[in-house]
Amino acid sequence: MADPVTTPSLLDSLAPLLRTWLPRQRWFSGKGRPVTGFSPVAVTELLPPHGRLGLYHLLLRVHQPDVRGPGDVYQFLIGVREALPPRLAPALIGHVDEGPLAGRTVYEALYDPRPAEVLLEALRTRARIGSLRFDRDPGHDIRTGLVARLITAEQSNSSVVYGDTFILKLLRRVVPGVNPDLEIPLALAREGCPRVPAPTAWARAEVEHEEPYVLAVLQPFVRGAADGWELALRELAKGEDFVAEACALGRATAEVHTALARALPTVTLGHAQLRALSEGMRQRLGAAVQAVPALRPYEEGLRQAYADLDRPAAGGHAWTAQRIHGDLHLGQCLRAADGTWSLIDFEGEPARPLAERRLPQPPVRDIAGMLRSFDYAAHSVRPPAPDWARGCRAAYCAGYAQVAGRDPRTDAVLLRAFETDKAVYEVLYEARHRPDWLPVPLSAIRRLAASDQEARP
Ligand SMILES: Nc1ncnc2c1ncn2[C@@H]1O[C@H](COP(=O)(O)OP(=O)(O)O)[C@@H](O)[C@H]1O
Numbered sequence: 001m002a003d004p005v006t007t008p009s010l011l012d013s014l015a016p017l018l019r020t021w022l023p024r025q026r027w028f029s030g031k032g033r034p035v036t037g038f039s040p041v042a043v044t045e046l047l048p049p050h051g052r053l054g055l056y057h058l059l060l061r062v063h064q065p066d067v068r069g070p071g072d073v074y075q076f077l078i079g080v081r082e083a084l085p086p087r088l089a090p091a092l093i094g095h096v097d098e099g100p101l102a103g104r105t106v107y108e109a110l111y112d113p114r115p116a117e118v119l120l121e122a123l124r125t126r127a128r129i130g131s132l133r134f135d136r137d138p139g140h141d142i143r144t145g146l147v148a149r150l151i152t153a154e155q156s157n158s159s160v161v162y163g164d165t166f167i168l169k170l171l172r173r174v175v176p177g178v179n180p181d182l183e184i185p186l187a188l189a190r191e192g193c194p195r196v197p198a199p200t201a202w203a204r205a206e207v208e209h210e211e212p213y214v215l216a217v218l219q220p221f222v223r224g225a226a227d228g229w230e231l232a233l234r235e236l237a238k239g240e241d242f243v244a245e246a247c248a249l250g251r252a253t254a255e256v257h258t259a260l261a262r263a264l265p266t267v268t269l270g271h272a273q274l275r276a277l278s279e280g281m282r283q284r285l286g287a288a289v290q291a292v293p294a295l296r297p298y299e300e301g302l303r304q305a306y307a308d309l310d311r312p313a314a315g316g317h318a319w320t321a322q323r324i325h326g327d328l329h330l331g332q333c334l335r336a337a338d339g340t341w342s343l344i345d346f347e348g349e350p351a352r353p354l355a356e357r358r359l360p361q362p363p364v365r366d367i368a369g370m371l372r373s374f375d376y377a378a379h380s381v382r383p384p385a386p387d388w389a390r391g392c393r394a395a396y397c398a399g400y401a402q403v404a405g406r407d408p409r410t411d412a413v414l415l416r417a418f419e420t421d422k423a424v425y426e427v428l429y430e431a432r433h434r435p436d437w438l439p440v441p442l443s444a445i446r447r448l449a450a451s452d453q454e455a456r457p
């Protein structure tokens with residue numbers, strides 16, 4: 001008879017394999033430091049391992065040297081088979097040598113339709129398995145028989161599409177507490193805002209002494225959609241402008257902001273709050289300079305953008321902070337076949353703490369993110385196309401003003417500070433995740449540090 005698979009014996013078997021596999025995953029944010037071990041937060045057997053297909057859901061705390069705090073928690077869906085069929089070769093994690101799974105192969109189960117369908121079935125039936133809680137909007141049914149396929153895009157998380165009807169986003173680095181990727185779309189759905197796909201179902205883990213972890217969100221799949229980034233690059237390659245789409249995106253952003261200001265609390269920003277904002281920006285710049293020395297020559301110039309924010313009459317306008325998208329860029333905008341735009345991925349900047357991502361923010365922060373994105377597209381092609389970006393940036397702000405009633409360019413000081421903050425974030429992001437892309441945000445850093453008009457709408 002096979003040995004029982006206890007949590008310690010399972011982890012003993014998997015840890016050596018996960019230690020080498022995890023750092024190679026795009027969604028792992030602890031790159032650059034070795035993974036030394038794992039401790040279990042929740043381990044759930046979804047299918048017993050001694051049949052043809054075993055399936056485990058794991059929430060594991062990852063240990064790395066020189067990391068402050070207890071270490072990040074990641075979500076894994078691990079399949080167990082005798083051998084992997086060739087179509088699952090890219091999903092291989094490794095072969096287990098010892099323990100109760102000895103001789104078996106473990107793999108990233110999201111590549112495999114059957115395990116992914118187990119998750120959909122759990123959502124459909126509102127299952128409770130171990131510490132996992134699956135739930136869905138009672139107003140929406142989930143059909144059975146939808147076939148699953150993993151999206152292979154470059155992502156911070158992992159997404160599975162079910163028969164072109166639903167898309168399930170499985171969060172990879174998870175934190176206890178309310179997750180904006182579920183909270184914001186639910187709030188917008190309650191407001192009847194059609195610019196964001198409304199969540200159909202979601203999964204959480206209930207762990208003792210902690211708030212529940214949001215693990216996954218299921219949404220309607222926008223069929224035949226293209227994201228703003230691919231569309232923008234396509235137009236750039238053809239030498240076409242993108243102003244009509246940029247204007248529509250500005251309107252869509254303003255619709256979402258207007259609905260969020262109705263749905264969730266807003267606050268007026270006084271001088272003290274503006275100082276706190278600029279202080280946060282200065283601290284992030286300081287940390288980024290430490291991590292990416294190529295920023296150092298521009299540090300003083302960049303700090304000027306934040307100093308302008310500290311002046312009591314910065315713009316002379318009483319700004320309001322509200323819940324926003326938090327990491328808006330062209331890749332977060334989907335254009336459906338009928339030409340309408342939706343915004344997705346309300347998780348915020350993944351590297352920032354959850355509490356910070358849920359704070360009300362000036363909506364200009366999202367606008368700055370989109371302006372940076374037009375600039376990104378224009379500087380990721382050869383030769384760079386700064387006029388293309390300028391046209392998009394102006395059209396986007398004009399479209400925003402049509403719906404919101406205020407042109408973001410009026411708030412030039414705030415806009416420049418947030419654009420600078422975003423470009424600094426991007427330098428750090430690219431240095432960590434895509435070093436080949438570093439020149440793109442660095443070219444904006446040079447312009448922003450010199451207060452060059454080219455970086456402005
Ligand atoms: N509702 C949707 N309909 C169609 N495609 C979607 C939908 N939501 C997300 N996608 C696709 O999945 C990709 C990843 O989704 P996203 O929420 O941005 O995940 P991540 O946080 O991992 O970047 C998007 O770039 C988009 O192509």
Ligand SMILES: O=P(O)(O)O[C@H]1O[C@H](CO)[C@@H](O[C@H]2O[C@H](CO)[C@@H](O)[C@H](O)[C@H]2O)[C@H](O)[C@H]1O
Binds near residue numbers: 429
């Ligand atoms: O994974 P997310 O989509 O939540 O966002 C992270 O990854 C993005 C890249 O995939 C990164 O965006 C940067 O590159 C984009 C082009 O690939 C560009 O359109 C954005 O303007 C630029 O910021 C994003 O910053 C990061 O949080």
